[in-house]
Amino acid sequence: MMGDVKPDVCVVGLGYIGLPTAAIIARAGCKVLGLDVSQHVVDTINRGEIHIEEVDLDGLVHGVVQRGLLRASTQIEPADVFVIAVPTPFAKDGHHTPDISYVLSAATQVAAVLKAGDTVILESTSPVGTTDQMRDLMVGLRPDLKFPGKTKETPDVSIAYCPERVLPGRILEELTNNDRSIGGITPRCARKALAFYKRFVRGTCVTTDARSAEMTKLVENAYRDVNIAFANELSMVADKMGLDVWEVIRLANRHPRVNILQPGPGVGGHCIAVDPWFIVAGAPDETPLIRTARNVNDGKMHHVVKKAAELVEANPHAKVACLGLAFKANIDDFRESPARYVAASLARQFGSRIHVVEPYGALPREFDGTGAVQIDVDTALEECDVLIVLVDHDVFKVIPLAERQGKVVYDTRGIWPDQPGAESVSTGLRLAS
Numbered sequence: 001m002m003g004d005v006k007p008d009v010c011v012v013g014l015g016y017i018g019l020p021t022a023a024i025i026a027r028a029g030c031k032v033l034g035l036d037v038s039q040h041v042v043d044t045i046n047r048g049e050i051h052i053e054e055v056d057l058d059g060l061v062h063g064v065v066q067r068g069l070l071r072a073s074t075q076i077e078p079a080d081v082f083v084i085a086v087p088t089p090f091a092k093d094g095h096h097t098p099d100i101s102y103v104l105s106a107a108t109q110v111a112a113v114l115k116a117g118d119t120v121i122l123e124s125t126s127p128v129g130t131t132d133q134m135r136d137l138m139v140g141l142r143p144d145l146k147f148p149g150k151t152k153e154t155p156d157v158s159i160a161y162c163p164e165r166v167l168p169g170r171i172l173e174e175l176t177n178n179d180r181s182i183g184g185i186t187p188r189c190a191r192k193a194l195a196f197y198k199r200f201v202r203g204t205c206v207t208t209d210a211r212s213a214e215m216t217k218l219v220e221n222a223y224r225d226v227n228i229a230f231a232n233e234l235s236m237v238a239d240k241m242g243l244d245v246w247e248v249i250r251l252a253n254r255h256p257r258v259n260i261l262q263p264g265p266g267v268g269g270h271c272i273a274v275d276p277w278f279i280v281a282g283a284p285d286e287t288p289l290i291r292t293a294r295n296v297n298d299g300k301m302h303h304v305v306k307k308a309a310e311l312v313e314a315n316p317h318a319k320v321a322c323l324g325l326a327f328k329a330n331i332d333d334f335r336e337s338p339a340r341y342v343a344a345s346l347a348r349q350f351g352s353r354i355h356v357v358e359p360y361g362a363l364p365r366e367f368d369g370t371g372a373v374q375i376d377v378d379t380a381l382e383e384c385d386v387l388i389v390l391v392d393h394d395v396f397k398v399i400p401l402a403e404r405q406g407k408v409v410y411d412t413r414g415i416w417p418d419q420p421g422a423e424s425v426s427t428g429l430r431l432a433s
Contacts (some may be wrong), residue, residue: 005195006030007080009198012106014041014072014271016052016333017123018028018085018163019197020171023057025083026064030202033079034072035109045072046088051417053169053332053360056391079115081196084122084134085164087270088278096277098127107134111141116156119192123162125217125271127278131210135185148185160184160193161210163217168331179203221275222290227261231292233298234264239307247416250406265390265412266301266338268327273297273336279395285351301338304412311410312350318408322381324391325358332360339365346388347372355384359395389413 006029016156036042044051048062063072086102091377099329103124110120120138122131125367138157139147142266146333166174180197180419182205184190190207196204207218231249238245249260267273276294312320327337334340344366347354352371356363357380363372377395380387381403390394392413401418409419 006199008078009033009083010076010079010082010110011013011037011083011085012076012110013084013102013124014045015087016083017081017166017170019045019052019061020051020054020057020114020166020175021083021085021123021164021340022070023060023064024172024175024200026058026067026069030069030199032064032070033077034070035054035074035076036072037074039074042072042074043244047071055169055351056172059171074294076109076113078115080118082110082114082118082120082216083123084110084121088126088130090122090277096281098278098281100126100130100133100242102390103130103134104137104340107137111138112136114142114145115158116145119158119160119189121160121196122193123164125163125216125221125275125278126161128218128282130209130213131159131183131185136157144369148189151173153328155186158184158189158192159210160189161213162193162197163197163213165217165220168333170306177199177203181208181213181216182206183208183210184217185210213280218275218279221272222293223280225267225272225276226289226293228264228267229296231261231263232266234260234295236300236303246417263412264299264338265342267297267303268337268339269333270337273327287383301341304338304342304390308342308346308410309349311386311388311408311427312346312353313370315386318385319355319383320346320350320353320386320388321355321375321384322370322391323357323377323380323387323396324393325356325364326360326391326393330391334361334364340366341392342388343367343372344370357396358391359393359406386410389415 009025009030009032011018012035013032022032022034042052048065050061084106086106089099091097091099098235122134135147139150145156147157148151148159162180165178178202182190182193194205194207235245238248252258252260276290280291322343325334325337325340325343327333343356347367347370352374355375356372357375357377363374386408389411391416397415
């Protein structure tokens with residue numbers, strides 16, 4: 001802990017990670033400025049409201065704003081600690097190349113107000129070496145300051161990398177309780193960042209170097225991706241062999257050292273569907289397994305579209321309900337969502353026959369002009385004869401068999417094992433007679 005004096009903090013980027021992080025830091029008693037490029041986001045937060053859906057976040061943000069501990073702005077101001085939590089998307093080159101321009105832009109803004117004694121922490125998921133690049137950019141912008149790794153004297157500024165590892169829907173709990181890997185450009189930087197995180201993190205904080213921390217974040221998500229790819233490939237094998245993949249996995253997992261994950265229509269979100277490519281980009285000749293896993297999971301989406309389209313064509317007069325658009329259950333995040341891809345593909349192919357049920361958000365723009373419409377779950381059960389399960393939202397799981405009786409069901413998530421007339425088709429396609 002940095003004595004009894006709480007640092008002023010600036011969090012750059014107020015998205016799915018930045019806003020919850022800013023709110024938790026404010027709850028710990030630090031004065032926090034949240035920086036965002038969107039005036040709408042800034043105005044929303046300054047009213048004590050939120051622009052994203054996350055459990056318990058609305059009450060927390062309202063409370064810390066009311067207490068004067070959190071405010072938002074589009075203009076950066078001096079602080080003691082800067083936390084950068086901006087997007088790191090793919091470059092628009094079609095080759096899954098990481099784009100760290102948002103990180104470097106944020107670093108440029110921070111450099112303008114940086115002073116001796118400050119700490120800069122990058123949280124954005126980034127390719128290995130990004131923290132060093134951020135430091136090098138600041139060195140060029142601020143020759144009046146001494147930076148870690150670039151001076152033989154005591155540096156004026158500390159720079160570290162500390163990625164989050166959270167689950168949407170449990171972000172506040174996991175930001176507080178999960179262990180953190182804190183990578184400093186130097187051990188001194190890591191210790192400085194450690195003292196900051198101990199103010200609001202109950203989990204174990206482990207210090208390391210920045211490059212190892214960057215790789216750790218990528219490895220965690222690549223590990224998940226590879227294991228999901230095995231389950232998704234298995235589902236397609238089961239389809240080919242006429243087997244029920246859910247039954248095979250259930251039985252195989254009775255082995256004491258086997259834990260196969262559940263298949264689905266693909267992999268989504270801004271982590272598991274993206275981060276493995278950052279490793280591939282850094283070592284393209286050494287990553288055949290990681291690359292293949294990515295291709296398997298992306299290919300699963302096309303597999304599901306094909307199977308779903310065949311099902312719709314086989315029932316030419318039926319209304320079709322696609323259940324879910326989010327990339328995982330019970331959240332409003334559609335980023336890289338395979339469900340969104342499948343539903344939009346079907347909407348472009350079958351137009352007004354497609355109805356979408358998504359309780360956590362509105363139809364994205366790619367549905368405009370397709371003729372597809374959004375309906376609620378009760379309307380879907382009353383009017384639609386074909387149900388395509390793409391997301392395992394709780395509201396879908398609790399639909400009883402009686403309300404599904406007589407429906408044609410394609411269950412890509414395995415949420416309805418009681419569906420009668422099961423046929424061993426992709427990911428547990430269940431056709432009710």
